[in-house]
Amino acid sequence: MSLDTLQQILAIAAPIAVTIGVVIALLQLRNQNRLRQIDTVMRLYSSFGQEAFLRHFDRVTSWSYDTYEAYRENSTPDDQISLMVVGVFFENMGLLLKRKLAPLELLDDLLSGPVLLAWPKARPIWVGLRAQHNQPSWAEWFEFFYDAMVKRMAKLNKK
Secondary structure, three states: OOHHHHHHHHHHHHHHHHHHHHHHHHHHHHHHHHHHHHHHHHHHHHHHHOHHHHHHHHHHHOOOOOOHHHHHHHOOHHHHHHHHHHHHHHHHHHHHHHOOOOOHHHHHHHHHHHHHHHHHHHHHHHHHHHHHHOOOOOOHHHHHHHHHHHHHHHHHHHO
């Protein structure tokens, strides 16, 4: 093989090698982004299994407050804390979903049952708090998460 032939082969191979390297790097970056999303969700989700959170979640999901007025008249300071703890947890998950930092499929696998149970119990209270304090955005990502999950469940049940 002559030196000219070798130079021609290397001249063709060099851009191909660079292109392959760029493609591999892009695939790795895409996968890294996905892994970061999963890591973020799982770190937040880890609080869901802690005893303290489970107590708040159990309190919220067993409420019999059908209206905001009933909540205002009968709630305890512990109820208010539970509302905030559970609300903030689902608010965070909903915000991750809204910002496309967490895929709905992953959140479904982890939290479809809990969010479908918690929002209907908390909804009348959050709606009342929004109106009372003129804060229409309170718990908006909690509600967004719930609505997205309801739509997903309806879509999956049609299949």
